[in-house]
Amino acid sequence: MGGGALMDFLGTTSLGLLRAVPVTVLLFLASALGASLVAAVLVAMQQARVTQGLARAWIFVFRGTPLLLQIFMVYYGIAALGPIRHGFLWPAFREPLFCAWLAMTCCCSAYIAEVLRGALGAIPVGQIEAALACGMGRWTRLRLIVAPQVLRLALPAYGNELVMMIKSTSLASSITVLDVTGVAQQVIAHSYRTLDVFCLAAAVYLGMTAALTAVLRRIERSLDPLGSAPR
Template sequence: MSGDLAFLADTTLAIARAVPVTVGLFAASAVGATLLGGLLVMAQTRRGTRECARLWIFVFRGTPLLLQIFMVYYGLAALGPIRHGPLWAAFREPLFCAFVAMTCCCSAYIAEVCRAALAAIPAGQIEAALASGMGRWTRLRLIVLPQLVRLALPAYGNELVMMIKSTALASTITVMDVTGVAGQVIAHSYRTLDVFCLAAAVYLGLTGALTAALRYVERRLNPVEGTR
């Protein structure tokens, strides 16, 4: 019994040390995907870039994230201009490759979430702003963005939760995140169920904390509940 407790304690500590890697990958990918998703939404509103944005969204929504990670890590890194150029210092790092793949993939989903939210804003409000002489940036700041954030937040939050779980795929290219460390411990101890249960508990804690934060923000943005 004491041996089991010692093993669980050591494993918990080892997995806990990998939490910053998982959180860092998620945070960087979330920021990158959000910024890129915003650019894709803007590109879809312009005639010259609309088809390129739609092609990007189609490709990254239509192929598995795991395949995209492999293509970045094993494919792009093998190209001559990257392998023998200044970008090699970044692309030789598995963590950076996972960040690139997750950013590109999740930006396509976030772009569709924002596009749907943008389409849900009543056109009459935009027309009223135009009639009152509001400039483009004033309309964006006072009318479009506040409603866009409130309408997109539930689906956007769901995408963020999916991103936390998707970080586990980075372990397939030797990133020592929570899943990667769990796999390493299993390879030495052969105690699959115990270790994966501990890893699952960590992911539950991360997603639970994120969900609670998103619900708090959603309540604050709700004009009715935010006053309670």
Template sequence: MSEELAFLAATALAIVRALPITLVLSLSSAIGASMLAAVLVAAQQTRIGRPLAHVWIFVFRGTPLLLQMFMVYYGVAALGPIRHGVLWPLFRDPLFCAWLALTCCCSAYIAEVLRAALAAVPTGQIEAAKACGMGRGTRVRRVIMPQMLRLALPAYGNELVMLIKSTSLASTITVVDVTGVAQLVIAHSYRTIEVFCLAAAVYLALTAGLTALLRRIERGLAQ
């Protein structure tokens, strides 16, 4: 029994030590995807940018994230201009490749969430703001954005939860995150159930904390 507890404690400590990698990857991907999604939504409001945004969203929503990671890490990084160019220090880093794939993929989903929220803002309120003499920037800041964020938050929160869980795929391209450490421990100990249960507990804690934070923000916006 003491050996069992010692193994579980050592494994839990190893997994927790890898938690910063998962947190950094999740946070940076969420920020990057949200910023890129905002650009995509803005592009959809223009005649030139609309088809480009539609192609981006179609491609990244229609292909698996795992395949996208492989294409970035094993495909794009192997191209001559990348391998022999100034971008090679970035693309040889699996963490950067995982971040790039997560950001591009999640931006497509978040863009659709934001687009739907924008379309749900009552047109009458926008017209009333125009009638009051508000400029475009003021309308966006004081009328459109507050309602858009309130409408988008539940679905946006779901996308963030999915993003956290999707970071586990980064281990397939040698990123030593929570899942990567779990796989290394299993490779040496052959104890699959215990190790994966500990890793799952970490992801549950992360998603539970994020869900609680999002609910609190949602209640605050509803007041």
């Protein structure tokens, strides 16, 4: 392939990969939101003896098995069950993007729950006791004492989970989701230029990761009362 043809190929491929960015971003944002909500529920469940075992089992299973395997189990396993295929849930489960979102939400919620639990445990007990002595109700304590500190303490580790999550979206291509990696695989199947295409895809992921990291650092600095968060 000549120099001009190579540049045309790289340019066309880059545009194709960039057009797939919205799919990757949508999967990431939806998974991050879903996983964060489920993680909050898991943390709450661990505070009660009745539901503590169930929450711990969820975290153990989803942290102990590969995300790719979980995606396959949802797409090829759960979606193939008779009650799903012939029920009202089939319109959702027949979509690869939904299956990828469900698997990522379940998996990442387990990791985020541990991050939140660690941040919650780092809050000094004396602060909670002082709030109780002042007559603060449960929701007032949560809003004024617990939530702000949990957010600040958990943000660095939570941010790392988000960065891992945006890279993990590439696994969705294994079930035909046309995200950045999925489009890259299609281009490779027609052009056989594996290294060139994957280098371009890696550059796209680097750009998304850099943008996310910049946003997280800005948020971290804004939450630092001393303004001394690392840049």
